[in-house]
Amino acid sequence: MTSTNKDLPTTEQSPWAGVWRDVLGGGVVRSILAILLALLIGSLLVVVVNEDVQKAAGYFFARPSDTFTEAFNVIAGAFRAMWEGAIFSPRTGFQPLTQTLMWATPLISAGLGIAIGFRAGLFNIGGRGQMILAALFTGFIAASVPLPPVIHLIVAVLAGLIGGAIWAGIVGYLKAKTGAHEVIVTIMLNYVAFWGITFLLKTPLFQAEGAGGNPKAKPVLDSAELPKLIGNLDLGFVLSILAVIAYWWIMDRSTTGFRIRAVGFNPHAARTAGIDVERTTVITLALSGAFLGLAGATQVLGRATAGYTPDVDAGIGFDAITVALLGANHPVGIVLAGLLFGALKAGSFPMQVAENIPIDIVAVIQGLIVLFIAAPPLIRAIFHLPAPSGVSLLDRVRVSRGKADATEVAAAAGIDAAVEADSTATAVEADSADTTTNDINSEAKA
Structure with missing residues (x-):
């Protein structure tokens, strides 16, 4: 079945043809x-x-x-x-905004972790378990290993990153070596982490004094606490913004990010282009766990300094999926989505009190x-x-400046009517794989 669309850019049309269609359908x-x-x-x-x-x-x-x-x-x-x-209260000014930023802090870093998995075509639903294990690592260093103030905080945060990366890396290894589905494995590891930490927080090594039979961790030492910035907002928000920059650099400027995107786009073509898909899978999930580990670390060092419990994740591991989806896996979008859900969370308590x-x-x-x-x-x-054409704004700019051919851009968006009309299903699949391989090689050369 053939189909053409006059709104899409061709060699005879302006590269800006159909741009409003892409805006409205974007x-x-x-x-x-x-x-x-x-x-x-x-x-x-x-x-x-x-x-x-x-x-x-x-x-x-x-x-x-x-x-x-x-x-x-x-x-x-x-x-x-x-x-x-x-946001703003007539009595306290913009002080409520600090509450929004406080709630958004772990959502942003956790959303980045989920998003990096999505970019590779992986659905990491184990954010809860990865945050819990990060809390275990961070909590132990922060409560039981005395260090100088600044060093103590840095080591405790790094411990959280390592804990989350290890727990998610296990999933990546199982998927790469055995083909185990990451959704099933991450769900099961969520239970392992929750009940495992429930047990450990009842042992003398981790349990706070006087906790009795309750699973509660030892309080964080003052040298490992996240310093307060304004009101209840602590340094964790700055760390989450640094995580956003790190995510952007990894995904858009590093070789590792290029491989992750290539595997997510088409793993078969990526393997043909010489990318180790299995190794990239392990690295992707380890990085995903590290970002979620940062969320767990900021929870322990910022909001649960008196001693965390097995519920330290506070549902953030699952809320992060919403943040990543709403933010379209883009760093700026994730920040905005995290702020939105942080505002909903901060405003929900006054809403219950004032309006029942x-x-x-x-x-x-x-x-x-x-x-x-x-x-x-x-x-x-x-x-x-309208349905978007698939031609990105960047591609339109490249065409308008003469740095790309409009026909190539249109074909890359999947609107080559001749191919659609004359090719069989097998031929189309083979052509797609070859095109993807060429794209990957071209981007690598660039």
Whole structure:
């Protein structure tokens, strides 16, 4: 079945043809609409269960305006409470913003860990276990190994990175050597880590004094605590931003990142181009675990200095999947997604106190965002958005400056109608592998 599209750039057309189609159908617009739609559905749920709205609805046909007024008051109150709890409060100024940054700190670094797995086509769902093992390593160094102040903090953080990398590296090794699926293995290792640390935190080596039969770690020594910056915000936020820079450099500027992207794009073509796919798989998951390990380390050294428990991950390992998906695996997108969920978390507590709205609504909104982000055709169908052409903005700029041929860019986006019409399924698959191999070799030479 042949298909052509006049909106796509060809040798006869401007490289900017169809750019608005790509903007409207692109990931940024879809993400914004997914967030707005999730907030809308969450608001409707809040309205439906509100007692004042239910009372007004009892005489809806007599005075319908009362129902709409109560519904508006509930929604407005919820968003006002969330704003004052996450961004700005008339009483305390921008102090709530530090709460948002505090909640966002582990989400950003954990989101980077999940994203680096996604870039290689790997679904690391073991963030919880990797954060827990990182907490074990960090907690032991921070509580039981006295060192000079600055050195102590650095060693404790590095211990967390190593702990997370080891736990995720096990998954990479099993996948590379035995073909074990990373989703199944990471889920099982989550349980191993949780119950393993529950046992260890009841032993004298790790357990805090006076904890009795409760699994609680020893308190962190003062020399290993993350210094406070403003309010409850500590140095962990700076570390998470440094992690963002490291992620960008690894993925966009290093040979390792190139191999990771190549394997994620097409592992068969990457192997043909001479890339060791198995080794890259192990390295990818180890790096993923290291970023998640940083999230675990900042939890122990920042928020759980009095002694962490087996629940030290606080669900961040799973929330990070949402952050990575919403951020489209891009470092800037992950930061923005982490800040969004940090704001939702920080604002949920004042919302519950001031408006009597359960904080569980935040988890519902997060789940809805994942649903909409994971199903782009659903968002396009709801809002009647066009499907993007697949030609990136960077490619359009290259064509406009004469640094790339428009036909090559169009073919790279998968819009070569002649190939689609005349090739059999087998021929198309072989051509795709060859094209990918050539792309990989070309990028390597560049």
